[in-house]
Amino acid sequence: MSSTPDTPAWIRHRAAELNRNCGPCSLCCRVFTITKPASIAHPRDVWCRFAEPGGVGCRQYRRRPKVCREFACQWLFDGDFASYWNPSESKMVIRRANYPTDADPMTTILHVDPDFAGIWREPPWYPDLCERIGRGERVWIVERGQHYELVQVGPEFQAAMQALAKLVDAEIAASLAPSAEAAEAKTPPAIS
């Protein structure tokens, strides 16, 4: 999918200003569930049967359906997302929305390539997401059939989680340590 004459003019204009285009990317032909038209229907995380990522992109580019011609991911036309958000590099397709009303905070939704699950935890993306949350935005991850919202936790929560992890480690270590009885039973008999 890409910015074409069917894409709203302002989106094409912004994409041109930013000098951005789809290039070899076709990740949006994989990460969404498409039910209509039937000719390209596919579940989330399954490539559309016409997709040729890294190659021509779409094998029916000139005849691709309206839903494809009209779609443009957020990175393509939004300078608020730096170049490292290019889906070819980030392995994430961005959508933005105010949910559920315009009065609610701006929400960034990341649809992650299932082959790169968890990539959003890495720099430069993770610090970027933290900054967005810090300024009041919401961030949702859609990944391998799961949806979750990223939240920032305070230092008290982090300290409590570290203490809990130490407790669990200590319990595991204790359960694995051989008892004195077992150690004795394993002592080989003396040979005279």
Ligand code: SF4
């Ligand atoms: S995810 Fe964005 S950059 Fe990639 S093909 Fe779709 S619209 Fe183009």
Ligand code: SF4
């Ligand atoms: S028809 Fe082409 S543009 Fe549309 S989802 Fe399939 S591969 Fe992508």
